[in-house]
Amino acid sequence: MANRPAIQPMIKVRGTLWFTSQSFYSRGLDNFAVQIANESIPGQQIEFIEIEPLPFINMDLEVNGTYPPVVEAFRQKILEADSILFASPEYNYSLSPPLKNAIDRASGPPNCWADKPTTIIKRRGGFMGTITIPFTPRHLL
Secondary structure: OOOOOOOOOOOOEEEEEEEOOEEEEEEHHHHHHHHHHHHOOOOEEEEEOOOOOOOOOOOOHHOOOOHHHHHHHHHHHHOOOOOOEEEEOOOOOEOOOOHHHHHHHHHOOOOOOOOEEEEEHHHOOOOOOOOOOOOOOHHHH
């Protein structure tokens, strides 16, 4: 019997990503971190999901229990993930409004975030750094 290489399980990590500018320097840092992680951990696949296209919560857009197509696609990607990575600058000692909106969009029934391990990449300049953002998503999920 020939030796078969061990099959590495695929770990799908989905990340939410939002910046005020396409050229924001942290986008490059996050992309570099993802590249290193994908190359260094066999079987891991990190994919960032752009959240800018998500419309802000508006119950008028939800018809017969369905969400707009862009929201349904976002929710499906979250459901398919094994874990979640949040990447966002701190905004007024909290999450950015688009990230909060994305969290809300995927928490509607059924809750797509349920039972998914999460981690946070945060950044903010200044002495206090990102002192409060690590606690914010915990009570939202």
